[in-house]
Amino acid sequence: MLTFNPDELAVKDVYKLMTGTIAPRPIAFVTTVSTEKGVTNAAPFSFFNVVSSNPPIISLSIGRRNGEMKDTSRNAVSSGELVVHISTDHIIKDVNETAATLPAGDSELELTSLQTTKSTKVNVPAVAEAKVRFECKVEHQYEIKNDEGVTAADLILARIIYIHMAEDVYDEKNGYILTDKLKPVARLAGNEYAEIGNIYKLIRPK
Secondary structure (H helix, E strand, O other), X not given: OOOOOHHHOOHHHHHHHHXXXXXXXXXXXXXXXOOOOOOEEEEEEOOEEEEEEOOEEEEEEEEOEOXXXXXXXXXXXXXOEEEEEEOEOOOHHHHHHOOOOOOOOOOHHHHOOOOEEOOOOOOOOEEOOOOEXXXXXXXXXXXXXXXXXXXXXXXXXXXXXXXXXXXXXXXXXXXXXXXXXXXXXXXXXXXXXXXXXXXXXXXXXX
């Protein structure tokens, strides 16, 4: 076995070890309203997961640049609102385009063919083409500091207050999501992504 001490590695190397092994990771495609010009900012984040179903809480960890908040975290914390979309195979190329670094007053959606639609419970526009989207309110925001005391990331816990879902991805009779219809895309290492392959079941022990 190879062994590594994170304290003895460059930050970039630790990142590569973690993102290459903690995989696959779901990709949150997040829209927020910019604090500058009020445009709709959009960006993907793969440090994303479920925290609780009661209450319905999801987590987003958004890294900072030189200690400065990224547009998404700044906008979400400022307004208290965001929309989280599930990244799926039919929109993933457009989602990837929104990872571009633009001024806060420019909308990343202008780089794509995606269209916005009005949300129900929040003032943040949503992406019409997404098969699943969660309208959210910010529940908590925590600053993650590095050993030098500099904030390196913002951990946002967001409460889902409204859910929109395409009819073809939901089994209404059984209350199940149809994974083979949703076709979520996951993030791997570097520029690698993965689609759902072989799906099988394991019965949990009682």
